[in-house]
Amino acid sequence: MNYIKHFAPQKTRTEIIRLHQQKQRWVNQQKKGFLRFRTPYQAISAYQSSRVCCDHDLVRLGDPDEITLQQRQEITEHLRAFMPWRKGPFSIFGIDIDSEWQSGRKWQRIEPHLPVLNNKVIADIGCNNGYYMFRMTPYKPQFVLGLEPSVQHYYCFKALNSIAGFDNLEIDLLGVEHIHLFPEVFDVIFLMGVIYHRSSPVEVLRELLAALKPGGTIILESQAIPGDEPIALFPEKTYAKVPGTYFVPTGTCLQNWMIRAGFGDVELFCSHPMNSDEQRRTEWMIFESYEDFIDPGNPSLTIEGYPAPCRVFLKGTKT
Numbered sequence: 001m002n003y004i005k006h007f008a009p010q011k012t013r014t015e016i017i018r019l020h021q022q023k024q025r026w027v028n029q030q031k032k033g034f035l036r037f038r039t040p041y042q043a044i045s046a047y048q049s050s051r052v053c054c055d056h057d058l059v060r061l062g063d064p065d066e067i068t069l070q071q072r073q074e075i076t077e078h079l080r081a082f083m084p085w086r087k088g089p090f091s092i093f094g095i096d097i098d099s100e101w102q103s104g105r106k107w108q109r110i111e112p113h114l115p116v117l118n119n120k121v122i123a124d125i126g127c128n129n130g131y132y133m134f135r136m137t138p139y140k141p142q143f144v145l146g147l148e149p150s151v152q153h154y155y156c157f158k159a160l161n162s163i164a165g166f167d168n169l170e171i172d173l174l175g176v177e178h179i180h181l182f183p184e185v186f187d188v189i190f191l192m193g194v195i196y197h198r199s200s201p202v203e204v205l206r207e208l209l210a211a212l213k214p215g216g217t218i219i220l221e222s223q224a225i226p227g228d229e230p231i232a233l234f235p236e237k238t239y240a241k242v243p244g245t246y247f248v249p250t251g252t253c254l255q256n257w258m259i260r261a262g263f264g265d266v267e268l269f270c271s272h273p274m275n276s277d278e279q280r281r282t283e284w285m286i287f288e289s290y291e292d293f294i295d296p297g298n299p300s301l302t303i304e305g306y307p308a309p310c311r312v313f314l315k316g317t318k319t
């Protein structure tokens with residue numbers, strides 16, 4: 001737990017350490033559900049490479065000529081233990097991982113609107129396997145903390161970063177519900193693909209504002225419904241087959257939530273419809289994907305008959 005030294009949240013420091021230790025005791029148990037991800041992580045951590053490139057859509061960690069054919073087979077098997085791979089693509093010692101999402105496209109939309117990341121303290125909440133954390137490294141942030149409650153993604157990130165060895169990236173088994181423990185800690189917060197899973201989104205935004213330093217920036221990305229009216233859809237059970245979905249706002253609705261939560265300079269900088277080219281089944285994610293979530297007879301509707309999703313990108317500052 002190196003990250004604590006980057007922050008000085010005196011009042012909550014003890015609570016963060018307690019929570020971290022509690023999570024570590026939990027995840028370090030000798031149980032099947034943890035070992036299925038811990039074992040491949042430990043095996044992969046025997047390999048390191050200085051040949052790392054995070055400047056392009058394909059994040060490259062290691063080159064093919066650094067390993068033998070047999071090692072390639074072993075590493076491939078360990079990497080497959082982290083399936084389904086949702087975020088990517090990655091090339092690990094030349095093993096190409098085509099993930100469900102073409103995450104590079106999201107980063108391309110964000111990159112022109114990034115605040116200064118150099119030397120900044122950053123949170124990526126719901127960081128998954130850390131794809132975007134790796135994409136931040138060329139900007140030389142002081143530190144990026146990934147908050148991710150999923151054990152699968154936690155160990156996947158650790159496996160990837162054990163190869164890359166970025167000492168300014170770290171992950172912890174925390175969620176957005178713990179962000180109140182980090183008052184005025186972060187210069188930049190990324191919350192992407194998470195807010196529609198929260199039952200009180202405006203409350204979440206208020207807590208995120210409190211976690212930013214004065215002058216800090218939030219990059220907020222969300223699933224959305226199309227339209228200009230400031231409204232949100234509240235699905236009966238699932239939205240595009242995804243359970244645990246609460247409010248799916250329009251871009252302007254999300255903009256209003258941010259303003260009402262207290263953010264300044266709120267800007268909706270990108271909005272685009274979703275499609276089955278950007279989110280699809282691959283060899284590394286063999287389950288249902290976007291085309292299975294959409295009405296086969298009418299692509300403007302989800303399988304439940306709701307408006308099909310688009311994605312919206314906003315930023316705001318703590319003025």
Ligand SMILES: C[S@@+](CC[C@H](N)C(=O)[O-])C[C@H]1O[C@@H](n2cnc3c(N)ncnc32)[C@H](O)[C@@H]1O
Binds near residue numbers: 125126147153194
């Ligand atoms: C739809 S994915 C988005 C991943 C990534 N941020 C992106 O934009 O591509 C949602 C991520 O949030 C994580 N997550 C689940 N519950 C969470 C929570 N309470 N707080 C933060 N993240 C959570 C999931 O495990 C998953 O990695």
